[in-house]
Amino acid sequence: MHPRFLAGVAAVALLAGGSALADPLPSWNDTGPKQSIIAFVESVTDPTSEAYVPEEDRIATFDNDGTLWTEQPVYFQGLYALDVLQEKAKVDPDILTTDALKAGAKGDVGGILATGMDGLLEVINVSHSGLTVEEFQADALDWLTNYTHPTTKKPYVDMVYQPMLELLSYLRDEGFTTYIVSGGGIDFIRAFSEDAYGIPPWQVVGTEGNTAFEVVDGLPMLTKNGGVTFIDDKEGKPVGIARHIGRKPIFAAGNSDGDFAMLQYTTSGAGPSYGLLVHHTDAAREFAYDREGHIGTLNRGLDEGPGLGWTIVDMAQDWAKVFPGE
Amino acid sequence: MHPRFLAGVAAVALLAGGSALADPLPSWNDTGPKQSIIAFVESVTDPTSEAYVPEEDRIATFDNDGTLWTEQPVYFQGLYALDVLQEKAKVDPDILTTDALKAGAKGDVGGILATGMDGLLEVINVSHSGLTVEEFQADALDWLTNYTHPTTKKPYVDMVYQPMLELLSYLRDEGFTTYIVSGGGIDFIRAFSEDAYGIPPWQVVGTEGNTAFEVVDGLPMLTKNGGVTFIDDKEGKPVGIARHIGRKPIFAAGNSDGDFAMLQYTTSGAGPSYGLLVHHTDAAREFAYDREGHIGTLNRGLDEGPGLGWTIVDMAQDWAKVFPGE
Numbered sequence A, B: 001m002h003p004r005f006l007a008g009v010a011a012v013a014l015l016a017g018g019s020a021l022a023d024p025l026p027s028w029n030d031t032g033p034k035q036s037i038i039a040f041v042e043s044v045t046d047p048t049s050e051a052y053v054p055e056e057d058r059i060a061t062f063d064n065d066g067t068l069w070t071e072q073p074v075y076f077q078g079l080y081a082l083d084v085l086q087e088k089a090k091v092d093p094d095i096l097t098t099d100a101l102k103a104g105a106k107g108d109v110g111g112i113l114a115t116g117m118d119g120l121l122e123v124i125n126v127s128h129s130g131l132t133v134e135e136f137q138a139d140a141l142d143w144l145t146n147y148t149h150p151t152t153k154k155p156y157v158d159m160v161y162q163p164m165l166e167l168l169s170y171l172r173d174e175g176f177t178t179y180i181v182s183g184g185g186i187d188f189i190r191a192f193s194e195d196a197y198g199i200p201p202w203q204v205v206g207t208e209g210n211t212a213f214e215v216v217d218g219l220p221m222l223t224k225n226g227g228v229t230f231i232d233d234k235e236g237k238p239v240g241i242a243r244h245i246g247r248k249p250i251f252a253a254g255n256s257d258g259d260f261a262m263l264q265y266t267t268s269g270a271g272p273s274y275g276l277l278v279h280h281t282d283a284a285r286e287f288a289y290d291r292e293g294h295i296g297t298l299n300r301g302l303d304e305g306p307g308l309g310w311t312i313v314d315m316a317q318d319w320a321k322v323f324p325g326e
């Protein structure tokens, strides 16, 4: 067939809709979740549909750890904090004032987790204080880019999920604004979210620490002072959405019961909405975990989610790829 | 002259730049502030200029009370809180547990201010709690639209400054994102900011109260519970910017020493930046006040601002109009 004719066929197909030519979610298998995501997006963006939602209300919120990137063997921010703590303890061992900090300085993740969430916060506090926000973000980005994951050996920044990158792009192409709403630290996520996800800092909601404005030698700066002022997890997620966005999302994605309230809030009320939970079922390509364990526990979501109309993504079955470049 | 020829002339003028045809700031007199604002905007938006700033960094932050609308005889949110408190006290006088609340229930603004900022916060706390964010905003918008200012007799929503509306539009037309960064309550400002200023809720930064996510009779809701969790004033303004925006503005406007830190932060560092202070000099058309008084005190800004390169807008001299429709 003459090439010019082929080009003509392609142009006609594009004009006719072109969805066969441009699959917005190529790393998703053609199973229920992909089909229902596309059906939802097509209905809320179709001005003739009863479910039509104007662009300014197309707000989509995404959990980060375990939803946009891997969270095993422990949150990457926790691993980063451990490395920083160990460096700091070499210089000044007197900072190790608690059991959690002593465990951290030995790289003993189990020992920290045994002290509970408070222990993890102590480690993060001591590691993430006494420097400016800019310095912290430069250091975190350097670590995420140059250190590698213990099992996959990939740089941490490459442990993002290709299907979710496609979903973020697809939603933005369809007039959605995509936000991260994470229990992780807001400054930490902002260090890489624009490069990794195309999400600028003002669309990142997260756990917040004490930040002070100081003028040092005539130079204004923002300094991380330690101490947590807001925990953006569980019931805190809708509160974080209220503080930062001020409007209810119509799409929310998570992977654990820490996201239950966010999905419940998003999918409540009369208008169209979509709730998505990533279920980690893929020990071969990533990790398999749900009801038990130290991170990303998913019970209520599995029990009540389907009855609430939420989509449970079975990573092994519904994703053709997990990480980019595979 | 033939109309078609005239249209041709206009088209050529538009192609040649068109600034003579379309004044972006018609309610500003052709004095120093207007000239320097336009010069700044033209330089940071000119790709051939050394001062060029890409769109994603064109962040402009505006104080609200006294900068975008009137703040006399007292912050409008305070007047609203007084009205709500008086209604509530009629139903249940036992809520009047402090001197500030007792003064408030009598409409005695001086009595509240005598108890200091804490007293004002008590009045706002009691008035602005025990209801959902949605209910609060609907009630506040109703009040702002239907109640009138004691001296001008205009509805409060009409007490916005026409020159500042033009400045907001001009900056947005030139690729800036415009934020409010106010000591006022974030939920209160969001009730009217989109209609009044074209600023959506996610571009409003303000003082934050306790907000809880609750599921009542199966219905998820966000409830205002009283108590302040973040004060977005003075050194809190750069912190609010860090939390909500995560990037340093290049343009900041305020009217009091509560904005000093925000302007200091914005105009620090090497890149191009613009700091603006509205000086209330116009007792005839609005109010005249600066160094003394209970609200909008401006001392450091007048003393140090010019030396820091900030523009002081003399309302009487630099604004052709104050309010819309005049």
Ligand SMILES: [Ca+2]
Binding pocket: A063, A064, A065, A066, A067, A254, A255, A256, A258, A296
């Ligand atoms: Ca998660």
Ligand SMILES: [Ca+2]
Binding pocket: B063, B064, B065, B066, B067, B254, B255, B256, B258, B296
């Ligand atoms: Ca002000």
